[in-house]
Amino acid sequence: MSGIEVRAFGKLYFLFKERGWPSPKIVHIANPLTVDELREQMQIQREDVEAAFVNRVVEPFSFMVKEGDRVAFVPPGIPSIHRFNLGFYKNQPQDTGK
Amino acid sequence: MKKLVRVNLTTKKVTVEPAPEEYQGKGGRWLTSLVVAEEVPAGCHPLGPNNKVIFAPGIVTGSSAPSSGRISVGAKSPLTGGIKESNAGTPFSQKLARMGYQALIVEGIIEDGSRWLLKLDINGGELVPADSLKWMGTYDCADSLRETYGDKATFMLIGPAGEAKMTMAGIAFNDPEGRPARYSGRGGLGAVLGSKGLKAIILDDTGSPGVSPVDQEIFKKGQKKLVDAIKTHPITMAGGTLNAYGTAALINVLNEAGGLPTNNFRSGAFEFADKIGGEAIAEAVEKRGGAGMMGHGCHPGCIIRCSNVYPKEDGSEHVSCIEYESTWSLGANCGIDNLDHIAEMIRICNDLGIDTIEAGVMLGVAMEAGLAEFGDSEAAIKLLQEIGQRTPLGHILGQGAQLTGEAYGVTRIPTVKRQGMPAYEPRAVKGIGVTYITSPMGADHTAGYTVAPEIVKVGGDVDPLSGKDKVALSRAFQETTAFIDASGYCLFIAFPILDIASGFEGAVETVNGMVGANYSLDDVNTIGREILLTEKEFNTRAGITSAADRPPEFMRYEKLPPHNQVFDITDEELDEFWK
Numbered sequence: 304m305s306g307i308e309v310r311a312f313g314k315l316y317f318l319f320k321e322r323g324w325p326s327p328k329i330v331h332i333a334n335p336l337t338v339d340e341l342r343e344q345m346q347i348q349r350e351d352v353e354a355a356f357v358n359r360v361v362e363p364f365s366f367m368v369k370e371g372d373r374v375a376f377v378p379p380g381i382p383s384i385h386r387f388n389l390g391f392y393k394n395q396p397q398d399t400g401k
Numbered sequence: 402m403k404k405l406v407r408v409n410l411t412t413k414k415v416t417v418e419p420a421p422e423e424y425q426g427k428g429g430r431w432l433t434s435l436v437v438a439e440e441v442p443a444g445c446h447p448l449g450p451n452n453k454v455i456f457a458p459g460i461v462t463g464s465s466a467p468s469s470g471r472i473s474v475g476a477k478s479p480l481t482g483g484i485k486e487s488n489a490g491t492p493f494s495q496k497l498a499r500m501g502y503q504a505l506i507v508e509g510i511i512e513d514g515s516r517w518l519l520k521l522d523i524n525g526g527e528l529v530p531a532d533s534l535k536w537m538g539t540y541d542c543a544d545s546l547r548e549t550y551g552d553k554a555t556f557m558l559i560g561p562a563g564e565a566k567m568t569m570a571g572i573a574f575n576d577p578e579g580r581p582a583r584y585s586g587r588g589g590l591g592a593v594l595g596s597k598g599l600k601a602i603i604l605d606d607t608g609s610p611g612v613s614p615v616d617q618e619i620f621k622k623g624q625k626k627l628v629d630a631i632k633t634h635p636i637t638m639a640g641g642t643l644n645a646y647g648t649a650a651l652i653n654v655l656n657e658a659g660g661l662p663t664n665n666f667r668s669g670a671f672e673f674a675d676k677i678g679g680e681a682i683a684e685a686v687e688k689r690g691g692a693g694m695m696g697h698g699c700h701p702g703c704i705i706r707c708s709n710v711y712p713k714e715d716g717s718e719h720v721s722c723i724e725y726e727s728t729w730s731l732g733a734n735c736g737i738d739n740l741d742h743i744a745e746m747i748r749i750c751n752d753l754g755i756d757t758i759e760a761g762v763m764l765g766v767a768m769e770a771g772l773a774e775f776g777d778s779e780a781a782i783k784l785l786q787e788i789g790q791r792t793p794l795g796h797i798l799g800q801g802a803q804l805t806g807e808a809y810g811v812t813r814i815p816t817v818k819r820q821g822m823p824a825y826e827p828r829a830v831k832g833i834g835v836t837y838i839t840s841p842m843g844a845d846h847t848a849g850y851t852v853a854p855e856i857v858k859v860g861g862d863v864d865p866l867s868g869k870d871k872v873a874l875s876r877a878f879q880e881t882t883a884f885i886d887a888s889g890y891c892l893f894i895a896f897p898i899l900d901i902a903s904g905f906e907g908a909v910e911t912v913n914g915m916v917g918a919n920y921s922l923d924d925v926n927t928i929g930r931e932i933l934l935t936e937k938e939f940n941t942r943a944g945i946t947s948a949a950d951r952p953p954e955f956m957r958y959e960k961l962p963p964h965n966q967v968f969d970i971t972d973e974e975l976d977e978f979w980k
Binding site for chain 1: 635636641642643645646650651653654655657658659660670675678679680830832833849850851852863864865866878893895896897898899900963964
C-alpha cells in the first residue's frame with residue numbers, strides 16, 4: 304500500500320512540524336474517504352483549511368481520495384486573485400461580504 | 402492647486418507650474434499614463450531626447466490612508482516599445498505628495514556622458530553634477546547619499562545597469578531604513594533615466610504643506626472601513642499569511658497547482674519548491690535571528706507589512722527582501738533550490754539596479770541556450786556579474802530575456818511584448834495568462850491582480866485549466882487594478898475586499914474624500930477602463946497593435962507537465978478583450 308501523500312502550507316506547514324510529521328506525510332487508509340474525513344482523521348481543524356488540492360487540482364471537501372493520491376491542505380490567507388483563479392471559490396459558500 | 406515640477410536634463414532647468422485642470426483629482430497610474438500619452442511622441446526612441454519619465458504619487462498617497470505609499474513611474478518602455486507604468490511602495494512617494502507635487506516630469510537628455518542629481522524641495526530645486534556617483538552600485542550610492550544628505554535621506558536612484566541603458570534596469574527607491582530596495586522594476590525605466598544622465602533624486606521636504614482631504618468626514622469613514630477589512634482578513638491581518646510568510650507563501654500553492662514555472666517554463670512543478678517558499682524563508686529568519694525579520698514594511702503607514710529582511714547564517718543582513726517573484730525567477734525558474742544563493746542573486750540584482758523578474762527569466766533563457774546548467778547557481782551568479790562588468794555578453798543579458806533568446810537562437814522565450822513572464826504559468830492558470838497577453842504593459846501579473854466582490858457571484862465554477870470566460874474576467878480584473886494603481890494603495894489591499902465588500906467601499910470613499918469626488922463602485926471599472934484605453938491607444942500609435950496580444954508560440958504546442966496543458970485560448974477570443 305502506497306498511502307496518501309499529504310502536504311500542508313502556511314500555518315499548517317508549521318502544525319506538521321510541531322507534530323513531528325514529515326512533508327509529505329504518508330497516511331494509510333483502509334478504504335477511500337472524503338477530503339474532509341481525511342482532514343478529520345489527521346485532527347486538523349476545519350476552520351484551518353480553506354481549500355484542498357487532490358492530485359494538483361482543487362477539489363470539494365466531499366471529494367473521495369484513495370491510496371496513491373496526493374493531497375495538500377491550504378489554510379485561509381491566500382490572495383484573492385489566486386483563490387479565484389485556482390478555483391477555491393467553487394468549493395466555498397458564496398459569501399460576498401459582511 | 403497642486404503643482405507639477407519639470408526637470409530638463411538638456412537645459413538643466415527645474416521649473417514648477419500649476420497642474421492643469423484636467424489633472425485635478427488624478428494620481429498614480431491614471432496620471433502617469435495620461436501625461437505619457439499627451440506629452441511623449443509614441444514613435445520616439447525610448448532612450449532619445451523625446452521620451453519622458455513621469456513620477457506621480459497616488460491619489461491618497463501622503464495621507465493617513467493605510468498602505469497607500471505607492472509611487473507610479475511612467476514612460477515609453479525601451480523593453481516593450483510601448484507605454485509602461487511600474488509602481489513601488491516607498492517613503493519617497495509620501496514625501497513627494499506632501500511637498501505638494503502631483504507629478505515630477507523628467508525630460509531632455511544628456512549627450513556628454515555626465516551624471517546629475519536632482520535636489521528637489523518645495524520651491525523646485527536644482528540639478529547638481531553627480532559624476533562621483535558614476536557606475537556606483539545602488540548600495541554604495543545609497544551610502545554616499547546618506548553620508549551627504551543625512552541618515553533620513555529620501556531618495557530615488559538607478560544602478561549601473563540603468564546608466565548602461567540596459568532594458569532590464571529598474572528604478573530604486575529607499576525603504577524606511579534607507580535601503581535602496583523598493584523597485585519600480587519592470588520595463589526598463591531605469592534605462593530611460595540612464596539615457597537622461599539622471600542618477601539620483603533627493604527630496605528635501607522642509608516646509609511641506611502636507612496632504613489634506615477635501616472632505617475629511619468621508620475620508621475618515623472610508624479609512625475606518627478599509628482598515629477594519631485589512632486588519633481582520635487572514636491574508637492581511639497582523640500574523641496573517643503576508644505578514645508571517647511574505648508573498649513567497651504562494652510558492653508551494655502555485656507549485657501544488659502545477660502553475661509554478663520551472664526550468665524556463667518547461668514544467669509547472671518544481672521538486673524543491675518547499676525549500677524556496679515563504680515557509681522556508683520564515684524558518685530561516687526564525688532560526689538565524691539577528692537582522693532577519695518577517696513583517697517588514699516598505700513604507701510608514703503600511704499595516705500589511707509583507708516584506709522581509711533575509712539574514713545570512715551568522716544573522717547579519719543578506720538582503721531585503723525575498724519576495725515571491727524573486728525567489729521564483731531566480732529559484733524555480735532556474736532550477737535553483739538554495740535560498741542563500743537566491744538571496745545573493747537578489748542582492749546582486751538590487752546592486753546593479755535590475756528587475757529580478759526579468760533577470761530570472763533571462764537566466765532561464767540563457768540556461769536554455771547552454772550558457773549555464775539549470776540548477777547551477779554559481780554559473781548564474783557569474784552571468785549576473787557579466788552585466789555589472791558591462792562585458793559584451795553582459796550587454797546582451799542586460800537587455801532581458803527576449804533579446805538574449807534571440808541572440809542565441811532560443812525558440813522557447815517566455816515573454817509577451819518582449820517582457821518576461823512572471824511566476825504563474827499561463828498554461829496551468831489560464832486566467833492570468835490572458836492578463837499577461839492583453840495588458841498594454843507586456844507580461845505583467847500585477848496588471849490584473851484585483852478581484853472585485855461582485856465577480857465572485859459569477860466565479861463559482863472557475864477552472865484554472867479552462868479558458869472559459871477568462872477574457873471577460875481578465876478585463877474586469879485589469880480595470881479594477883488600474884483604479885487601485887491610480888489611488889496609491891498597495892494592490893494587496895484588494896485581497897481582503899473580495900470577501901469584505903465594505904473594505905472596497907472604504908477605499909473608494911477615501912478617494913472621494915481626498916479629492917471631493919462622488920465615485921460609485923461602478924465608476925471604479927469605468928475609470929480603470931479609461932486608463933487602459935489611454936495606454937492601449939498609445940501602444941497603437943507606437944505600432945503595438947492587438948497582433949502583439951499573443952502568447953509565446955511554444956505555449957501553443959508544448960504540453961506543460963504535470964497537467965499536460967497547452968495555452969488554448971484562441972487569438973479570436975483574445976481579440977475580444979478590447980472589443
